Amino acid sequence: MKKILLLLVLLLSAKITAQEIPLAQLETIDGETVSTQILAEQGAKPIVITFWATWCIPCLTELSAVNERLESWKEKYQFDLYAVSVDDDRTARKVAALQAGKGWDFKVLLDTNQDFKRKLNINSIPYLIVVKEGKIIFTKTGFVKGDEARIEKVISENQ
Numbered sequence: 466m467k468k469i470l471l472l473l474v475l476l477l478s479a480k481i482t483a484q485e486i487p488l489a490q491l492e493t494i495d496g497e498t499v500s501t502q503i504l505a506e507q508g509a510k511p512i513v514i515t516f517w518a519t520w521c522i523p524c525l526t527e528l529s530a531v532n533e534r535l536e537s538w539k540e541k542y543q544f545d546l547y548a549v550s551v552d553d554d555r556t557a558r559k560v561a562a563l564q565a566g567k568g569w570d571f572k573v574l575l576d577t578n579q580d581f582k583r584k585l586n587i588n589s590i591p592y593l594i595v596v597k598e599g600k601i602i603f604t605k606t607g608f609v610k611g612d613e614a615r616i617e618k619v620i621s622e623n624q
Contacts, residue, residue: 485599486505491576492575504547504599511597512544513595515531516590518550519552524590527608528591529567531613532571538617541621542621543624549573552575554577561573591607603619
């Protein structure tokens with residue numbers, strides 16, 4: 466019975482990670498509208514998407530840790546990184562200043578109405594997904610020191 470339950474859990478989790486990127490409209494910091502379809506159409510290279518907010522300390526820690534390694538990762542691997550802020554209209558105004566102040570060298574998108582987050586059934590942040598060929602191949606909730614190695618491993622294995 467335990468083996469059957471374990472197999473069922475593994476099958477369900479495999480289905481979850483094979484989820485396609487849902488369509489939603491996001492904004493750039495400059496106010497341009499961007500469809501999530503561009504994230505699904507980027508082909509064979511992996512796309513890292515992390516969901517965060519200005520008030521979320523673990524989110525800020527994760528983004529800073531990833532940014533510290535970003536240049537090294539970009540030298541070794543072909544991938545894109547998007548940080549999707551789920552701040553509401555009140556706190557979204559802080560995003561551009563925070564990105565500039567932290568020196569983050571990746572693309573930041575705004576999901577102020579949280580449509581994209583909701584369509585992915587994300588309940589807590591930080592939440593990170595890796596997408597390849599329009600399908601989610603990896604998910605991670607939360608952040609602890611050392612998660613950067615897990616993220617790099619997923620990127621390297623999906624070149």
